Amino acid sequence: MIRKALFLGVATVTAVACGASQTTTESTSSVATSSGDAGTKFVYCPPSNFANCTIASCEAEKGGYLCKCFLDSRFSATAYGSQCQPQNGNTLQSRYHPVDSYQECTSAKADTSKWAWCLGQPCEVTPNGVFCHCVDPPAGVPPFPYIVVTPKYKASACMLGQTGKYWSSATPGNVTQITAFLQSQPSLKGLPAPEIVLTPKQ
Template identity: 80%
Template sequence: MIRKAVFLWIAVAAAMAFACGSSQTTTETTPSAATLSGDAGPKFAYCPPSNFANCTIASCEPEKDGYLCKCFADNRYSATAYDSGCKPQEGDKLQSRYHPVDSYQECTNAKTQTPQWAWCLGQPCELTPNGVFCHCIQPPSGVSAFPYVVVTPRYKASACALGQTGKYWSSASPKNVSQITAFLQAQPGLKGLPAPEIVLTPKQ
């Protein structure tokens, strides 16, 4: 069962998306909204179409001080954390950024579901013959571990228990997703950008 996320996205990010190609210069704009109290997360910067790493559906493995996540290359518009800015591709170096997703489910139970996930927004990545790999971190200060999202077209009970396999999702909190959506909707030409659908947990 699916319902529309009723978020009015306040000034935030654009695209977790990516495709290989020549490097292009990107620009950043000053965020149009201040960070919120509580589960605020970062401010965002808009990045015009250019090459970047998209980690919206990435699985990750622990590495020293963080996670190594397998993402994919994208070249659509995107958003990133304001403090990192929009970094153009340099050789095999890419930046992890966000491009809008269609739907996701929420993981909300810290007692029965994986209590870990990786924060990839703005993090450094390498383009290799085996794919794009990003060095991601623990959720930053101000971002709650629960709930978090898993990008999927339909609910999967196992999605929130990925940690039992020794891997983890690249993710974000539902509040951060709504914030970045609002941010993107405030950008020229993106006013009609729809919010992602939330895939609901089936009733027991």
């Protein structure tokens, strides 16, 4: 069963100024702020190479997580604090591109309690793929609920930690905020909200 994401927090995501722009190292990018999880600020990045970690699995490493992501070149968004960083040789930045659907992990007892925060983090292009050095969620971002990007519900998706791996993820509130921010871009007015994959009824 699938339903559209409810954007209850959309009203809290506002542009700094209508049509305002912020110069970055890549190009002129629109900026927005949100008053939800950790007061995150976002910046829009025009099409260019970045690491997409929306479906990445990760392994714990000293100081955080090593996540296998993929190379993407579409439009994206990242945290305002990190800005849009262009690819520099084999080094590039992890950023967000909209996903089609996800399920929510909500049980602190049954679900894996750890996940990796990759937004804006540094990554490397290697012969074996794109790997990003991700961290624990920032202060103020709650561990539950978090999301797993998937086209259909999987009972085991929220228990990945039992295998020694972890998801690169975000909270549903983060996704709501960053999607609303992207929808505020003039060229993305028709951007659809991701669908939420619900637990099948018993």
